[in-house]
Amino acid sequence: MTQKEQNTIFYDWLKKHKALLFKVIGVYAFNTVDREDLFQEICIQIWRSIPNFKEESAVTTWIYRVSLNTAIKWMRKEQKHYDKKQPLENIEHLLVETENQPDSRLKWLYKKIRQLDKIDRSLTLLMLDGFSYKEMAVMLGISESNVGVKIHRIKKYLIEESEKTENYEV
Numbered sequence: 001m002t003q004k005e006q007n008t009i010f011y012d013w014l015k016k017h018k019a020l021l022f023k024v025i026g027v028y029a030f031n032t033v034d035r036e037d038l039f040q041e042i043c044i045q046i047w048r049s050i051p052n053f054k055e056e057s058a059v060t061t062w063i064y065r066v067s068l069n070t071a072i073k074w075m076r077k078e079q080k081h082y083d084k085k086q087p088l089e090n091i092e093h094l095l096v097e098t099e100n101q102p103d104s105r106l107k108w109l110y111k112k113i114r115q116l117d118k119i120d121r122s123l124t125l126l127m128l129d130g131f132s133y134k135e136m137a138v139m140l141g142i143s144e145s146n147v148g149v150k151i152h153r154i155k156k157y158l159i160e161e162s163e164k165t166e167n168y169e170v
Contacts, residue, residue, distance in 0.1 A: 001051050010047045017063050020129070024064075027113045027121045028071040038074050045070040057138070064131075065139045068122045075118060112161055116154065123150055 014021075021042055029035040049066050053059075113124050119140060126136045133151070137144040 006047065006050050009050050010043075013046065013050075013059060013063060014043065017060060020060065020063060021067055023125055023129070024067045024071050026110055027125060028075050028118075030114065034078065038071060041074050042067050042070045061131075061135060061139060064126065064129075068125075068139065072118045072122070108165065109158075112158060116157075120150060120154055123147065124154055127151055127154075 021039065024042070025035050025038050029038040046063060046066050049062070053062055057065075113121055116124060119142070122140055123136060126139065131139070133144045133147045136147045140147075142150075
């Protein structure tokens with residue numbers, strides 16, 4: 001495969017699947033700088049993985065797998081330095097102009113997803129995107145029955161948390 005062919009495939013995949021990337025990034029990176037860093041890291045890994053794509057699975061499945069694995073690896077690396085960083089959340093709203101505020105329920109849901117462990121975060125995203133238990137198991141390298149148990153527990157947790165919440169304030 002030539003670099004030109006690889007670039008063409010990469011830009012096509014990026015154009016078609018950028019929403020998927022933003023979902024993954026949204027639950028693994030918590031501020032603008034980290035989201036940009038993780039986006040760049042995922043893009044690099046997707047670009048590098050193109051020659052290894054054998055079309056044995058759907059492109060979406062492949063991109064999810066690369067994205068989730070990259071996000072988990074990135075998070076482990078970042079966690080080592082997290083205590084030394086100063087969070088910008090308190091002033092970030094001053095730096096970013098927002099025209100449309102997302103629904104408070106959606107913000108609440110993403111906040112709760114971010115609080116899950118890394119595998120449960122991945123499962124939740126895949127579940128919300130309608131992947132089957134079998135597809136999720138393949139992407140994450142766990143058994144299909146383990147996927148079912150984990151999803152049942154995640155749903156139970158989210159239901160319990162939503163029952164405690166009256167106005168979904170973040």
